[in-house]
Amino acid sequence: MKKKWYQWLAAGAAALCLTGALAGCANKASAEKTKKAAGPSTVTLWAGGSDNVRESMEAIVTAFNKSENGKKYKMKLEFIMSGGGAQSLSSRLLAAKKTNQKNTKYDLILMSDGSFSSYVKEGGKDFFTAYKESNVPNAKNVKTKVSDGKGVIMPYRGTTVVLAYDSKRVPKPPKTTQELYTWIKSHPGRFAYNTPGSGGSGSSFVQSSLYNFLPEKALSDSDPKWQKEWNKGFDLLKELHPYLYKSGGKVVYPNKNQGTLDLLANGEVDMIPTWADMTITNLANGGLPETVKLTQLAPAFTGDVDCLAIPSVGSNPEGAQAVMNFMISKEGQQILLDKMAAIPVVDSSTLQSENSKRLAGLDIDHFRIISIGDLGSELTAQWDRQIGTLAK
Template sequence: MKNWKKMLVLGTTLAVTTGIFAACGESSASEATSSEPTKVTLWAGGSDNVKLGMQKIVEAFNKSSDGKEYKLNLQFITSGTGTQSLSDRIVAAKKANQKKTDYDLILVSDAEYSAYVQEGGADIFEKYDQDKIPNLKNVQTKISAGEGVLVPYRGTTVVLAYDSAKVKTPPTTAEALYQWIKDHPGKFAYNTPGSGGAGGSFVQTAIYNFLPEEAMNSSDEKWKSQWEKGFDLLADLNDSMYQSGGKVVYPNKNQGTLDLLVNGEVDMIPAWADMLITNLANGTLPDTVKMTQLNPGFTGNVDTLAIPSIGSNKKGAEAVMNFMLTKEAQQILLDSMAAIPVIDSSNLSSDNSKYLKDLKIDSFRTASIGNLGTELNEEWDQKIGTLTK
């Protein structure tokens, strides 16, 4: 009986002791796990120059002090590939009431903000905690919409790119450009508006130049009734556009028109300033290619960061937002994609700076027309795209 009691006490002691060791082991494992950086996923879309810039940002963030707490990953959707757009994915997930997804942070222009809200509701994005983004105090750029939700990280605009060896005196106004196109048939191209923002800006500018300036930042359906003059202009220009095989061709994607300029098949195109500068800097474009701004100019935008409400790591997203406003990140964006800085650029220098110096930032035009942008592109497909068939 005594031996049985001793065995019981010994077994109980061993069990308790083992439990303590196990608990300690679990605690240590938990501490080890919690010390690992938590994942933050940044979703972006656009052209290859944007992808390159974001890849460099990811590398720099993960090497920074914030990288010890958060690990940044990039998911990129290349424009014009026919895959579901980022906005469609976010809105669909929101409407499906998905929670804790990996849509932690996204790139979105201030021009796209109203479309997101229109489709996904006012709560599609989280408001950021300003105290978590102290570098906001350095921002000098204004956004057209989304105050308290959107954090600007770069500016950009569409410009007129031309081969100066062939075009000695480029147009300076929209009217002069349209006349130049008619006078030089086959020497101008713009991409389909749904496949890239440069072509989209050309189309939108041609249409909205006939409308009051307020229409540029309105999603009111009433403006659709005033699109007719602009579409008539685009139809009138159709026969003077770039041709291949005896037929008018509207290239696919921003890169499509840029390739035509590189190959000398056209003399002039609308192009994103940052994309153009990146190609000039790496030698892809001949140094005879120049850029100029029209009056009134093509539309551009301020590119921003936003936190979808369906994400799972708001704190990590805010850390990335704050990093994007550092001198280091702004320098990376200037070097890799000729992004126009949103902070004081006097301390930033780059080979790309020489191209940016002639851009008049105060003359940039922004547009935020919500879902009207999609409807406008669809109407272009029906009214202009079909003229080539």
């Protein structure tokens, strides 16, 4: 019996719906396949500093990509060596923000908590993207506080400049900065600090020499008025200048943090200001003799709480938060402690390392943090004019 026209129409419509449904399923399956083929999204971390920082961040990248996180995100590292244009990172970030760039590869950066105010001052309050505690559950274990930017920047390690000395030649090291200055004058040529523009340890020595004459509040104030109070500090540095390390009969200020460490390792000097983590790394790998010890002075040299921050111009804030969460996890903190003797921001009793013994007595909560914004660059420029020229 022949079907009536409306029966054929109904049958055709049903077939069309089925075809559409199948096509929809095919498209969905194709989309899922394409998404799967695309693999994990890339999250790029930008970091700067000395070689020990680079090695540590490379270890973090490897561990992160091998973890469960690696199934969803692929972490990459962009590293800028200390003294080789680190300032250009902040310049590029600010340029990207001011030109309204979006979806750049500046997903996550390392920075000190002291530089937060400078970024925000130049780039606006929305320069960084706040992290969500639900995406960074390990944040509840972080004991270290930041001076500014709570809820936006995440501390991941502590670092400070200390006095390193060869105990074989200096059995009784100075305990105060005044005792250090007296020792320098009593032992001509046996102390060195690197140019402040080439590394943080030399910068810390210079900053401490100036700011020890100022009230404590000046350490966290970028008001240009404090420049008028720098004279006593610069006079002190001029007074110390003739007693510093010499080569060829002239005072020499080494280049970079490693420059002073090399002098100490070779026995050309007996004492230097140096980053605690960098020195411990050199002790662990045999780069320094075992007779080298660390001590903190009173008042202490300045240091930093190093943090992670998510620039708003980045393209992968979710991936950035996953990396942030990993770096403050027990696994991440263990890597940083083992690789660079980073002072943990979590309960250190949960971590075990040979470096823990060398870090004993260094309490991050009692570090002196300096946050003076653009005054830091001006201070370095003035050192170049007033002190650096004395060596020529």
